[in-house]
Amino acid sequence: MFVRIRHLADRKGSNRLMVRLRALLRSNEFYLIPLALVIGTLAGAIVTLMAEIAQIAHMVIYGIPVDVRLSANARVSPWAALIAPALGGLALGIMEWSRRRMKISSAVDPIEANALRGGNLSMRDSLVVSSQTLISNGCGASVGLEAGYTQIGSGIASLLGKFFNLRRNDLRLMVGCGAAAAIAAAFGAPITGAFYACELIVGVYSVGSAAPILAASLAGALTAQWLGGAPYSLEIPKVSAVGVEQYLALIGLALITSGVGIAVMRSSPMFERLFAWLPVWLRPVMGGLVVGGFAIVTPQVLAAGHGAMVLDLFHDMTIGLIALIIALKVTACLISLASGFRGGLFFASLFVGSLIGKFFSAVLLLISPNFVIDPLVAMLTGMATLGVAIVGGPLTMSFLVLEMTRNVDVTAVVLAGCIVTSICVRFMFGHSFSTWRLHLRGETIRSANDVGWLRNLTVERLMRSDVGKVPSTTTIAAVRREFVLGSRPGVVIVNNADEYIGLVLLPDLFSSDLDTIADDIQVIELARLIDIVLIPEMNVKSAMAVFDEAEAEMLAVVDSTDSRKVVGFLTENFARRRYVEEIDKATRGVLGALS
Structure with a gap:
């Protein structure tokens, strides 16, 4: 009897403590910072774990060395390239078939959650999406893990926010913190993560949201660094200064990447129609076989392309080879997503953009040997501008270059190119890839601005x-x-x-x-x-x-x-x-x- 009374008293005490804690979090945005730090730490740890699982899967399936990325290999086993994506696709196909049979609604991503649902994300859906992304990337499909990173980071943030009964604005802010921490941990770039959240997840630059988002972003980056390093980190050597005369050429490159980005997004529904006639469980199997066939030609189409990008930054390549890899990688990405694989185009757009920049500088050199653009500067500009065209976030991509190079001169020309690309894509197309896919489903949102109300x-x-x-x-x-x-x-x-x-x-x-x-x-x-x-x-x-x-x-x-x-x-x-x-x-x- 006394034990029961004591248990009830302890329970009442813990309930009172929780009520006070919730009231404190709702009273002032300053108290959201400790919660943001917790979210950032958890997101950083999970990002590192997911990256390690994917790398182990690549090692086991493709027999690659421990310290080599899948897409950086000179060749892979043809049998592994064909069978692994097909089997991974079969697993995803069965999962999608089961979801439809049980009439479970599609998972909501962080952008849609913040735009339409006040930051309300299902943790179950987030776990499913992250596991599907891990299966897709782990078997070699041409997608990145960043979609899974941001999904699970935002899912954890939403779960904690709902547990503490946060208001709508605060819950949306916490979802932004989860996404910021995930991107910061993935790239080892806390400022990039913070601006990613502001531009793409929260939808506004806010004085009140700056501190929690930056805190989460720093916590995520530091946690990933402490646990072994950011999975998508890039070491860029010293870049030469950019002359004023080169600005015009690089702005021209930005216009080219704008067109490529729009073409990629316009092509997405056409590729989906190619697979629409197949049973839903068979679509990713066929997509995996096609991607595997591309991988026999060049393994650079596999996974996100991080290893390939690092490799291509420092190697001389013929114009024909660059064009071939661009065409195969873009097609492999679109086939992977259209057939049912889960993943993001964040890093894939950076990789393809860097190759477009390299191609552009090589063509200019061929046309006029006297007009030389540093291929590395062109690659960084192409990388950031195609990222803006497909993913969005001109400041996000500009700060990514700044944190990679620590070179203000290069960042200035990249920022100019990103602004031109953003204006061009917004005027001619109006969507990023994420909002375009929502548009194809019947939604009308163009950003994460809160229109759910x-x-x-x-x-x-x-x-x-x-x-x-x-x-x-x-x-x-x-x-x-x-x-x-x-x-x-x-x-x-x-x-x-x-x-x-x-x-x-x-x-x-x-x-x-x-x-x-x-x-x-x-x-x-x-x-x-x-x-x-x-x-x-x-x-x-x-x-x-x-x-x-x-x-x-x-x-x-x-x-x-x-x-x-x-x-x-x-x-x-x-x-x-x-x-x-x-x-x-x-x-x-x-x-x-x-x-």
């Missing part, structure tokens, strides 16, 4: 259901007797089937011009907005567009597009006020006012 703020939530209705044959005088002026903005006119046929505003109804004929004129004669209505599923932004187009103060709400049954009404004044309130709430964190 907009979808939740529907007409159904805003409307009033105590709508005043009168039959069309009712006289104006009768309507005046039933509805007192000022009692409501207007009344809805319905037919014998109780369907909407128009509305009339009460000020119009009580116009002095109608006093003498009010007993003789039916209310239908005053009907307005006969064909303009709202439906409950509309969000507030769509509703505001209807109000603006109709120049209306009030609109009726009918139950569906196929029905005219009136379920309520909404006034422009109230809708506009709630819209402005939600915009203010969503953007209040930009200046640090998170409360």
Whole structure:
């Protein structure tokens, strides 16, 4: 008995402690920093573990040396190249077939979670996506692990955030911290990780979010370094200074990579259609066989391409060989993703971009031997600009180059190229690869900016259901007797089937011009907005567009597009006020006012 009482007392004490801790975290963004450090440390450790598992899988499957990356090998066993991706694809195909059979919804990635769900990520889904990414990369498919890194880092952050009952803005911030730590740990680049989170996951540069994101990013990078080093770290030798005359040529390179990036994203749905006719379980098997065939030609198409990129930075290559590797790697990436393998294009875009830069400098040298661009500078510019074109984040890619080279001159020209690429892709295409894939699924988001509140703020939530209705044959005088002026903005006119046929505003109804004929004129004669209505599923932004187009103060709400049954009404004044309130709430964190 006493033991039970003591147990209950201890439980109450721990509950009180948890309540106080949650209240502390919600009171000020300063207290989010320790939580961000914990998230960063966990993300850094998991990134290191995943990278080690993938490397061990490459060693066991392909028989490569311990200290050599898969894509850096001169050749691999043809049998291993064909069988490993096919078997890995079979495992993924069975998993996808099972998911569809059990009608489990698709996993949500960090960008979608922050844009539409207030940072709410499923830990189960994050574990599944990370394991599928590990299988894909481990068997040699042409994808990187960075998608799995950010997914699991953000998943842990969301789990902890929900455990501490954080507010929507704070939960989104924690998801950004998880992604920042994962990228920082992967590349050994904490500033890059921080800007990755701000540009691609959180969606804004915020004073209030800077400290937690930087703390998580540093913790992730230091943890990975302590555990053995960043899996995607690149050692760049001293780079020569960039002359002013070379800027124009490198800006031209940025425009070329913009076109390549857009072409890659446009090609994605076409490659998916190539596999659409196959059973879902068979698609990654066939994709794995094709990628394996490419690997027999050159192993540089396998996995993310980190080893190949390090190798190609310092080796002379013919123009034909560079072009061949670019074509095979891009095709292998698109086939891998289209057929059902899981992974990211972050590092693959860096690798292909560096080869485009090398190709560009070699062609310029061939055209005019007097006009020489340092191939390393061209590779870094191509790497960053194609990364911007496909992944997004001009500052992310620029700081990645800065942290690799520690050269401000080179970073300046890379930043200029990244800005040109970002503007060009945004103007001509409008999406990064992540948001383009969401667009193909029917979503309309173009960044991680929080628009989930907009979808939740529907007409159904805003409307009033105590709508005043009168039959069309009712006289104006009768309507005046039933509805007192000022009692409501207007009344809805319905037919014998109780369907909407128009509305009339009460000020119009009580116009002095109608006093003498009010007993003789039916209310239908005053009907307005006969064909303009709202439906409950509309969000507030769509509703505001209807109000603006109709120049209306009030609109009726009918139950569906196929029905005219009136379920309520909404006034422009109230809708506009709630819209402005939600915009203010969503953007209040930009200046640090998170409360």
